[in-house]
Amino acid sequence: MTRRPTSRDVATRAGVSQSTVSFVFTGKGGISSATRARVLEAAAELHYRPNLAARSMRTRQTGRIAVVLTTQSLLYSAALLEGATVVARDGGFVVELVTVSAEQAERHLRLREVILSGEFEGLLSFVPVAPELTEETRSSTTVVLSLSEFDDRLHATGQLTDAQPLVDMMERLYELGHRHFLHIGGSYDFPSAVARREAYTSTVARLGVQSLGVHEGEWRAEAGYEIVRTLPADVAPFALIAANDHIATGAIRAAAERGWSVPGTMSVTGWDDLPQSAWLVPPLTTVIQDREAFGAYTMRLLIATMRTQTPPARPDDLQRIVWRGSVGAPSVR
Numbered sequence: 001m002t003r004r005p006t007s008r009d010v011a012t013r014a015g016v017s018q019s020t021v022s023f024v025f026t027g028k029g030g031i032s033s034a035t036r037a038r039v040l041e042a043a044a045e046l047h048y049r050p051n052l053a054a055r056s057m058r059t060r061q062t063g064r065i066a067v068v069l070t071t072q073s074l075l076y077s078a079a080l081l082e083g084a085t086v087v088a089r090d091g092g093f094v095v096e097l098v099t100v101s102a103e104q105a106e107r108h109l110r111l112r113e114v115i116l117s118g119e120f121e122g123l124l125s126f127v128p129v130a131p132e133l134t135e136e137t138r139s140s141t142t143v144v145l146s147l148s149e150f151d152d153r154l155h156a157t158g159q160l161t162d163a164q165p166l167v168d169m170m171e172r173l174y175e176l177g178h179r180h181f182l183h184i185g186g187s188y189d190f191p192s193a194v195a196r197r198e199a200y201t202s203t204v205a206r207l208g209v210q211s212l213g214v215h216e217g218e219w220r221a222e223a224g225y226e227i228v229r230t231l232p233a234d235v236a237p238f239a240l241i242a243a244n245d246h247i248a249t250g251a252i253r254a255a256a257e258r259g260w261s262v263p264g265t266m267s268v269t270g271w272d273d274l275p276q277s278a279w280l281v282p283p284l285t286t287v288i289q290d291r292e293a294f295g296a297y298t299m300r301l302l303i304a305t306m307r308t309q310t311p312p313a314r315p316d317d318l319q320r321i322v323w324r325g326s327v328g329a330p331s332v333r
Contacts, residue, residue, distance in 0.1 A: 005046040013042035024092075040090055065093045065302065066114055066142075068125040070102045077126065083295030084124060091303050096120070100127060108133055115142045124302045145302040160294070161192040163199035165287045165321050166241060169269045170203045173239040176329045178267065180238035182212040184227055184247050186219040196243050196271070212238055219243065221250030228254035228266070237265050237330035245270035245277045245286055252280060252326070263328030273322055282325035290318050 011018040016039060023031050024039045031039075042048075065088050069077050081097070088095045098114055100107045108130055115123060115133075122143045129146035170181065183200040186193035197214060204211045212235065217223030224247035228240070242248035248270035255266050262268060262282055270277060270286040277284040293315055300312040 005048040007048070009046055010039060010042045010048050013046060014038045063093055064120050065095050065122045065124060065299075066098045066120045067095055068098045068100055068111065068114070068123060068127055070107075070127055071099045077291075079291035080126065080295035080298075083292035083297075084299040085295075087296045087299040088303070093121070093303070098123075102127075104130075115144060118142070122302050122306045124298060143302065143306045145298070145305060160289065160291075160318070161195045162319060163192075163195040165319050166196050166199045166269075166271075167203050169285065169287075169321060169327075170200070170207070170239070170241060172323075173267060173269075173327060174207050174209065176267075176327070178237075178239040178330050179209045180212055180236045180330075181209055181241060182227075182231075182238055183214045183241045184217050184224055184243060184251070185215065186217055186243040186247070188216055193243055196241075200241055217243065217247055219246055221246045221253070223247050224250030224252075225254045227251070229258070233258075237332075239267040239327070239330075240269070242268060242270050245272045245274040245284060248284055248286070248326075249277075249280060252282075252284070261331065262326055264331040267327040267330070269327060278322075278324065280326070285324045285327045286322055288320050288322055290315075290320075294318050 007021045008018050011021045014021070014035075016035060020031065020035065021039055021043075024036050067081065067084055069081075085095045098110075100110045107127065111123075111125070111129060112133055114120065120142050122145065125144065125146045129144060173181070181200070181204060183197065185197045185200075188194055188197070193216075201211070201214065212231075213227075215223070215227055217227075224240075224242055228251045240248070240251050242251060248268050251266070251268055252262055255262050255268075260266055268284070270284050273286045273288040277286050297312060297315050303309075304311045
């Protein structure tokens with residue numbers, strides 16, 4: 001049987017003391033970034049993982065972090081989990097996914113049970129944690145980081161609803177000569193849809209352009225298809241600002257059926273950069289949301305809180321525009 005690598009092996013490979021390896025994996029200060037990187041690289045090469053049971057007996061630290069999601073949000077959270085898990089693993093922690101009910105009372109009971117179990121050093125919650133629960137469990141050894149990025153219905157809020165990219169796209173379209181715009185939004189139950197609608201209407205007013213309408217949709221291709229299909233035949237060339245790539249895809253399909261050029265008769269932008277969006281004809285200009293980077297940042301924040309270290313800087317590039325062929329100057333009639 002292959003012998004499991006030890007911290008002594010890592011120390012030898014990295015050219016440091018065994019105590020330095022211990023300090024790196026327990027988060028103690030006084031270790032330079034270069035030394036820390038060398039230790040982590042040696043650990044990765046040796047496939048070393050700290051002995052969590054031994055650590056727990058020595059330090060009363062379990063080496064385990066719980067990441068909390070609802071079962072309904074799992075499909076959309078893979079990138080968040082990937083980013084968070086990589087950071088935790090590099091820090092010497094094991095991540096355990098805890099799923100909870102979307103129903104508030106059941107979620108409250110499950111969160112209380114997890115926090116008070118003593119099994120986790122930290123808990124990173126992507127679902128709301130009631131303030132009274134945080135207060136009730138303050139004496140627990142578990143450090144709880146509850147993010148404000150999702151509301152009680154698990155709709156994105158906070159930084160993930162920043163609509164500035166939509167403003168940037170409209171300003172670029174204005175520079176290309178567009179003076180007529182149309183917005184097809186998502187359901188206004190979602191804070192992100194409301195933020196994009198408000199960004200659209202304020203930008204229309206600021207630029208002094210004409211709006212052909214603001215429509216609430218259901219985030220589906222059918223919304224874009226039906227609205228574009230029913231526009232007047234003599235509509236002026238315009239720019240369609242769609243709340244997501246599904247809506248934009250339906251709109252492009254309707255334009256093609258009507259014999260409208262994209263761009264030309266209609267420029268169109270989306271949001272989310274779905275895998276197929278780069279393969280549309282024409283390829284879709286859209287917005288990338290880097291949820292993996294956000295997951296990594298939140299885990300760094302939790303670990304810094306657990307270790308009473310300076311919190312990491314909040315990333316400011318979680319959303320960026322990908323310019324593709326679906327936008328251009330309006331055609332002249």
